[in-house]
Amino acid sequence: MIRLLLRVLGREYAQPMRRTVALMTTTAVVEGLSYALLVPVLRALFGSTPADAWSWLIAFGAAVVVYAVLRYISSLSGFRVGTTLLRGMYHRLGDHLARLSIGWYNARRVGEVSILASRGLLRAMGVAAHLLGPLISAAVTPLTIVGVMLAFNWQLGLAALVAAPIVAAIQVWAGRAMSASDAERHERDEEAAGRVVEYLQAQPVLRAGGRTVERFRLLDDSLREVQRTARRQALSALPGVVGMTLAVQAVFTVLLVLGAYLALGGNVGTAEVLTILVLAARCADPLLSLAEFGAKLRGARSELARLDAVLRTEPLPEPCEPVLPQRHDLEFESVAFRHGDRVVVDNVSLSVPEGQRLAVVGPSGAGKSTLLQLLARFYDVDAGAVRVGGVDVRDVDTEALMSRIAIVFQDVYLFDGTIEENVRLGRPDADEAEVRAAASAARLDEVVERLPGGWATNVGEGGALLSGGERQRVSIARALLKNAPIVLLDEVTAALDPVNEAAVHAGIERLMAGRTVVMVAHRMRTVRRADRVVFLDGGRIVEEGGHDDLLRRRGRYADFWQIATAPVVTEGRSGAPARP
Structure with missing residues (x-):
């Protein structure tokens, strides 16, 4: 997810994002380490000198303050980076779209780009501002706590560590189960949006036909499909949520049984068992929140994937050594051009x-307008050459060419x-x-x-x-x-x-x-x-x-x-x- 985000951002914006990710990771580690101070606090409280807990409580409070400051700074950094990235990505997307061939645009792509440039870009760039911090915290903080548990008692720590691959497997399984329904939901939403626009544009025809009180069947069918897809999406999300809850509860139960067994055997004290259970309970909340973040992350990832696909579309190549035409005569030499499977211009030669x-x-x-578009280099020819002033338009800088036309x-x-x-x-x-x-x-x-x-x-x-x-x-x-x-x-x-x-x-x-x-x-x-x-x-x-x-x-x-x-x-x- 983060790798895809960095690729979409490009070199200019990837470095600020890396700094923000490092800051958020540090914050999550500090949060996990702060819970290590609960061990001496509980030992003192359940020991023979409870008053010794005050010094450890002060240290724990100081660690919480450090964590709070880091959390504020990292959250602020996430918001600032998110807004900067949003503004920068609008410019990057706009500049890239302006360099793409006119032939790349069609009715379907125009609709996709309009959605991507509005809702999609906001959703994708909102990852840095709203999702990245909680996601890193939900993943890194429990791992840090497990490290603390391993340092404190290797048996209990190892039992807690077993939960990591289980949780990861459930997340991957739930994501794969949801990906198909997410894609279908996106497709149905786009279709329904198009039908709504079509219904509004068709009002003159519907009213002229005396059908103002009748429903527009295509729109009704599309909205029913959206409803069915939403229901299937909700049902497909249930196994992942339930599986995650059961896994977390099962690991907590194992820790409880193992802790009781070790305490009864005299291998660990009651205070230590309580500490392990407190730490395990603290791990449960962020792990359960991963299921909630899953749907949001999949949605953001799908938007990032679509944005990445657009940004990786190759524009018309610019000449390495552009030539400036000195005349303004025009020439088509054996020009051929295809649009899809159709031959639009076939072996045309003429001069002006x-x-x-x-x-x-x-x-x-007949291909009349296409000739003009080839002259302006809205497309590149498949064969032959189009020349302005004796220079192939592919050898002329785009800005210089358009300044002459x-x-x-x-x-x-x-x-x-x-x-x-x-x-x-x-x-x-x-x-x-x-x-x-x-x-x-x-x-x-x-x-x-x-x-x-x-x-x-x-x-x-x-x-x-x-x-x-x-x-x-x-x-x-x-x-x-x-x-x-x-x-x-x-x-x-x-x-x-x-x-x-x-x-x-x-x-x-x-x-x-x-x-x-x-x-x-x-x-x-x-x-x-x-x-x-x-x-x-x-x-x-x-x-x-x-x-x-x-x-x-x-x-x-x-x-x-x-x-x-x-x-x-x-x-x-x-x-x-x-x-x-």
């Missing part, structure tokens, strides 16, 4: 001269903050005039003027308080402020109304001016302004060339263009087709 625009069109699932996606995510803060993400050190100029070029100033809070308007989590077109304008302003020489556009106007589409197109034109551009588009008015068009299907380039040239060929692109530009036909009241 510096300052020109390439439009990538094709049906859904501005990306505008169809689905814009804004952070919970003001409009100005979200725009400044493009270049945090920009002055106010530059921010306002970028906003004006993206026609974001029109949005800011009609909002009551102006630039200080909060956009909400994910930009939920703004419309899709308004979020897109913020994204374009952010890209304009970044002023990167390479621009990647991913269907930025696919879901906008005509007014916002016109505004966004105006901003996009300013963003593309004088830059190397790769755009994924369905709207043909965007494609017509490209210097070259690539038609992608099934991860392969089917056609490429100029817009007019591709239309004259009457191939796949011409068919795509005809469908995209055909007028919408609606049906009139009489049933006859009518053009709007």
Whole structure:
């Protein structure tokens, strides 16, 4: 457990944890040794000169004071280390997640990481603050007391020592019996949490279907499984608790019988037997508490194991000797990329001269957006090479690569903050005039003027308080402020109304001016302004060339263009087709 914790913490935080463990161990040993002073106290009390017990009682009181001070210092150290580790681990986990490949993330992992970063990390790092001290005390103090008993009477001490492997075996057996139910409980809890979110998100559909008073069957089934798993978990914990109690009681009974036998035989005095029984009783409490700590430790260990698995996931490798591109032309050379078992990009070769625009069109699932993600090195290719300025993106430092690329996606995510803060993400050190100029070029100033809070308007989590077109304008302003020489556009106007589409197109034109551009588009008015068009299907380039040239060929692109530009036909009241 401690070894796993130290591995998760890493070198930076492992040393403070080792010092805390050493301090807690010392405290537990001092506690056990302090009970050794009970031997002369009881001898004096049951002997011929009871007054001699005062000096030993004073010594025992002094030992208790030393133990109390050490316990306070070790507990305080545990709390301080726990809070420091929690803050540090949030930073370490965040930095590591930021370096992982985008391909590592999927719906399941995002849910796992969200739970791990909230409840899981608190539970795992709470080990130092809340569990480590009592755990060490429950294990070390009884062993120290057994050492005292061995020094006092080897027969009774040896009988007490026999309890150590028995208790350890019961703990291991109980842990193995509980591990399966713990894993099942975690899985059921995650599933139930997902079903609750799904139920809340499905409210519009349920209400539209007139099912507002009906139960959501999937959620009900999930909650029933949680209940059944909790019951099985409780039942599987009983043998370990009962076994531990019986073992401790059995050892105490053996000591009592053995002590009585030795006392009757004259090998040990009554005071010594009472002392052994007092020490044995003092061992019983921490040993019985091990069963209580077992469930908490297993839960913390499972969170630590999940955290360790995330931290040991290898990020995309950084170049040992990074190269800085001097140009901004783009090139794909025999690029192949697989996502799972599916071939997304298959032997693609193309180039984009510096300052020109390439439009990538094709049906859904053709691999268009993946090309942009490979350019930004969200993934590494399986074969071939992606180059920026003649340099393989794998040989460019990630920060240097991203400083040369501005990306505008169809689905814009804004952070919970003001409009100005979200725009400044493009270049945090920009002055106010530059921010306002970028906003004006993206026609974001029109949005800011009609909002009551102006630039200080909060956009909400994910930009939920703004419309899709308004979020897109913020994204374009952010890209304009970044002023990167390479621009990647991913269907930025696919879901906008005509007014916002016109505004966004105006901003996009300013963003593309004088830059190397790769755009994924369905709207043909965007494609017509490209210097070259690539038609992608099934991860392969089917056609490429100029817009007019591709239309004259009457191939796949011409068919795509005809469908995209055909007028919408609606049906009139009489049933006859009518053009709007």
